[in-house]
Amino acid sequence: xxxxxxxxxxxxxxxxxxxxxxxxxxxxxxxxxxxxxxxxxxxxxxxxxxxxxxxxxxxxxxxxxxxxxxxxxxxxxxxxxxxxxxxxxxxxxxxxxxxxxxxxxxxxxxxxxxxxxxxxxxxxxxxxxxxxxxxxxxxxxxxxxxxxxxxxxxxxxxxxxxxxxxxxxxxxxxxxxxxxxxxxxxxxxxxxxxxxxxxxxxxxxxxxxxxxxxxxxxxxxxxxxxxxxxxxxxxxxxxxxxxxxxxxxxxxxxxxxxxxxxxxxxxxxxxxxxxxxxxxxxxxxxxxxxxxxxxxxxxxxxxxxxxxxxxxxxxxxxxxxxxxxxxxxxxxxxxxxxxxxxxxxxxxxxxxxxxxxxxxxxxxxxxxxxxxxxxxxx
Ligand code: GLY
Numbered sequence: 335x336x337x338x339x340x341x342x343x344x345x346x347x348x349x350x351x352x353x354x355x356x357x358x359x360x361x362x363x364x365x366x367x368x369x370x371x372x373x374x375x376x377x378x379x380x381x382x383x384x385x386x387x388x389x390x391x392x393x394x395x396x397x398x399x400x401x402x403x404x405x406x407x408x409x410x411x412x413x414x415x416x417x418x419x420x421x422x423x424x425x426x427x428x429x430x431x432x433x434x435x436x437x438x439x440x441x442x443x444x445x446x447x448x449x450x451x452x453x454x455x456x457x458x459x460x461x462x463x464x465x466x467x468x469x470x471x472x473x474x475x476x477x478x479x480x481x482x483x484x485x486x487x488x489x490x491x492x493x494x495x496x497x498x499x500x501x502x503x504x505x506x507x508x509x510x511x512x513x514x515x516x517x518x519x520x521x522x523x524x525x526x527x528x529x530x531x532x533x534x535x536x537x538x539x540x541x542x543x544x545x546x547x548x549x550x551x552x553x554x555x556x557x558x559x560x561x562x563x564x565x566x567x568x569x570x571x572x573x574x575x576x577x578x579x580x581x582x583x584x585x586x587x588x589x590x591x592x593x594x595x596x597x598x599x600x601x602x603x604x605x606x607x608x609x610x611x612x613x614x615x616x617x618x619x620x621x622x623x624x625x626x627x628x629x630x631x632x633x634x635x636x637x638x639x640x641x642x643x644x645x646x647x648x649x650x651x652x653x654x655x656x657x658x659x660x661x662x663x664x665x666x667x668x669x670x671x672x673x674x675x676x677x678x679x680x681x682x683x684x685x686x687x688x689x690x691x692x693x694x695x696x697x698x699x700x701x702x703x704x705x706x707x708x709x710x711x712x
Contacts, residue, residue, distance in 0.1 A: 335359055335686050339523050339533040341511045341547070342540035343369035345487070346663050348494040349674045350537055352412070353682035355501040363503065364523055364531065366510035366543065370491030373541050374670060376565060376640025378588045378596045379487035381405055381672045384452045384479045385427050385581055387443075393696045394649045395450075398669055400693060401676035402483065408675035409485065415497035421486035421591045427579040428462055429477040430469060432624045436583035437475055444477050454479045466578050468628045484579055486590045487671050513548035514538060514660055521659030524549075535685055537661045541643040542606070544651075544664040553703045554657040558665045560606055560641035563599035564614035566622075568632040570595055576626065584621025587629070595632065597622045599640075608639040642667050651699040652677060653690050661685060662699045 338354055340347045343365030354361040363369070380386075383398035409422045431437035447454045455478040462469050462476040469476070499505060514536055515522040522532040538544050542560040550556070570576070576589040588596045600614045615637060622629055645651055645665035650673060655662050663681045666673050680693050690698070698704075 345374035347539035349678035382482035404675040416493040418493040420490040426480040427482035516657035557646040562602040565598040567636040568595040582625035652697040
């Protein structure tokens with residue numbers, strides 16, 4: 335493998351590129367806007383497999399957990415190559431309830447987490463306030479999840495871009511790709527201005543835009559859709575303080591070391607719409623205020639809406655596609671920042687060796703068309 339073109343310069347594209355150039359592969363990223371300023375920039379940076387475990391998603395949980403295990407080494411590599419910090423924080427997460435219904439919901443979650451052998455602890459309201467004094471006085475119980483960490487995704491993206499270029503990668507920003515051109519020997523990406531960029535292999539890491547590319551057949555087009563998430567950034571102002579991620583029933587708060595407090599997120603099926611709405615902000619602020627009332631006096635820095643790339647089964651699409659010469663790494667939905675290390679390392683290995691690892695197998699991009707054809711044959 336000599337050279338690879340990666341479509342998309344978010345956390346997934348940049349990190350795959352970084353892992354490839356470290357392995358001596360010539361990698362070029364084509365990014366439609368500015369690198370790292372799409373979905374990955376708009377995320378909250380939570381690395382939370384335990385808090386986000388889904389009752390029907392144990393295969394995805396294993397991948398999430400494996401990626402978390404790899405995060406500290408990955409962060410060190412990126413920090414070393416870039417000379418920049420990514421603000422990896424391991425204080426843990428408090429999952430809190432603010433009424434009887436939500437207390438019941440977190441009790442069910444806790445029982446499921448314990449059944450799965452997760453290291454989570456049930457704490458009383460007073461114990462939760464000992465851990466994090468600014469949680470609401472009326473909260474009666476919480477789950478303390480020490481292994482759910484976080485990173486500053488914006489710092490990560492700046493560092494990843496520097497690390498990728500410092501290791502010899504080539505980044506073209508403002509270079510939208512219109513089409514993939516599958517081919518066994520010399521696949522290509524065709525840019526919007528008609529330039530054909532050939533490589534030994536194409537990796538599509540274009541998040542919500544992956545489906546929009548031309549060149550897919552009905553069988554290879556990834557079933558990825560955007561799921562809108564509105565967010566608010568507050569600025570920490572003393573005496574207010576927060577060290578842990580707090581997850582309430584209607585909002586989460588992720589405090590970063592530079593004083594940003596990221597509050598998220600709505601979940602809306604609105605296509606590519608990124609309008610920030612009064613209702614969205616109202617719901618978020620109310621949800622955050624109910625669990626951490628001290629946010630009331632904090633300055634609002636920024637509001638925005640991001641688009642999560644969700645696949646049909648909400649699990650990522652990772653590996654070779656049925657389109658010759660085209661590999662895919664997209665559909666990370668709510669877990670893009672968490673899944674960055676495992677995606678980057680396993681896709682870089684796949685591209686280099688042609689071997690699909692057991693980590694990638696369950697997430698093959700062909701799983702939807704395979705399921706369809708086995709149903710048709712039955
Ligand atoms: N993982 C957080 C979110 O999707 O809002």
